[in-house]
Amino acid sequence: MDYLDIRKNAYIDAITLSETGKVVSLWGRVPWEIVESFGFKAIYSYGIDKDVTIDYDDNNYCDMLNSSFAYLELGKCPFMFSSKFFIVDDYCKVRYEKLKEKTEKEVYIYKENDYKSLIKFLEEKSGKAFNRELFDELVEKSKEISKLICKLRKCDVDEKRIYEVEYFSKFIFDINKRIDFIKSHIDDTQRDKDTVKIQAGAGIYKKISGLVKEGYFCEGEYQDIFTKEGFEFIEEKYKEFELIPDLVINNCSLFDMKNKYISY
Numbered sequence: 001m002d003y004l005d006i007r008k009n010a011y012i013d014a015i016t017l018s019e020t021g022k023v024v025s026l027w028g029r030v031p032w033e034i035v036e037s038f039g040f041k042a043i044y045s046y047g048i049d050k051d052v053t054i055d056y057d058d059n060n061y062c063d064m065l066n067s068s069f070a071y072l073e074l075g076k077c078p079f080m081f082s083s084k085f086f087i088v089d090d091y092c093k094v095r096y097e098k099l100k101e102k103t104e105k106e107v108y109i110y111k112e113n114d115y116k117s118l119i120k121f122l123e124e125k126s127g128k129a130f131n132r133e134l135f136d137e138l139v140e141k142s143k144e145i146s147k148l149i150c151k152l153r154k155c156d157v158d159e160k161r162i163y164e165v166e167y168f169s170k171f172i173f174d175i176n177k178r179i180d181f182i183k184s185h186i187d188d189t190q191r192d193k194d195t196v197k198i199q200a201g202a203g204i205y206k207k208i209s210g211l212v213k214e215g216y217f218c219e220g221e222y223q224d225i226f227t228k229e230g231f232e233f234i235e236e237k238y239k240e241f242e243l244i245p246d247l248v249i250n251n252c253s254l255f256d257m258k259n260k261y262i263s264y
Contacts, residue, residue, distance in 0.1 A: 003168040010043075010171035011078040017041055018082035025080050027068070027099065028089030028218055030110050031234050033142050034118055035087065037135035038126040042087075044170055045079035046219055047071045048203025048249075050264040062252045063264045064200055064219070065095055073102055085125065087118075091218045094253050113238050115231060139233050141175050142226075146237075148182045149223045153211060156189035163205045163212045166223075196246045203264050208247065216241040218254075 017023050024035055025045040032042035047067040053059050056070035071077035080086075085106040088096045100107045108121050119130050149166050165185045172178040196210040200219035205212050214220025221237075228236050248255045250263035 003164045006168045007171045010173065013173055014041070014043060014079050014082040018084075021084045023079070023082045023084060025083035025086045026088075027086060027095065028091055028110070029215065029220075029222070029238050030087045030089055031115060031118070031238055033135065033138040033234065034115055035122065037131050037138055038122045038128055040084075040122070040126070041173060043079045043083070044219070045071075045077060045083065046200065046202070047077065048200060048264050052076055061094060061098070063204075063250045065092075065098070067203070067264065069098065069102055072099075089218075092254060095218070113235060113240070115234050136230060138175075139230060141179065142237075143233065144179060145169075145175075145182065146221075146223045147225055148179065148186065150225055152182065152186050153193070153223075154190050155185075155187055156191035157185065157187075159193060159208075159211045160206060161185075163201055167202055167205075170221075197243065198245055198247050198262070199249050199252070204249075204262055207262060216243050217245055 014023050022040050024040045024042050026032060026035070026042050027046055030042070035042040046064060048064050049067045049071075050063070052070045052074065053066045056066070056074060058069060059066040061069070072080050075081060083105065085108065086099060086103065087108045087110055088099055090096060090109055090111045096107065096109050108118070110118055123130060152162055152165060155162070165182060169178050169181050172181055194210040195213050196208050197213050197216055198208065199214065199217040201208070201212040201214050215222030226233055226236060245255065246260065247262045248257045248260050250261045
């Protein structure tokens, strides 16, 4: 299977959905479970792609931001193009300040895992009250996805394939189909693996020797066997980690680890 086809199909779905004003771009560790409880479709739209930066004039940041800003300002990302607004976390000041400069769309900064303020903002944007029942359903599905990812990571499956399933499955908008897709890659085999904590794996995971783990820093979802419910789950999944990555994206402004840089 060409996993890129999943994202290509999602491009078409996002453009179609854009007519409803329900597409939202997420940059960083933002609880999609809350966003989608308002009927929005939350899409992680960052990029790590060297080719898109060739014709871009403002390559003054880390490789991920250079690529993401190029996609944004050159109009080459259907997800960003289709989005009504952006939600970005406060992990990287350069990211959220420059994003606000580079788009005319509204940018909401998700600060310090303050989900109450996020809910208030989304109530204003959607004109709807928070749907607690739908939120609880999405939390349970999110917990199931995380449990399945953790199980997949233990299988005797190529490390790069595991990351492809984890990353590209996010672009299957139907969550039940997303769950079925992940399940289809899990078997009864097991193998120990070396893990590599990184800020974001998309675009560079093929260069990494080991099992990519993200969701601790500026991008990706933290996956674990979660037992808490509702907002306690949000507090646990999107908490701040006092960790140092094993590899650092080239020219990152937050970590000075020159001997551990990885470039696209």
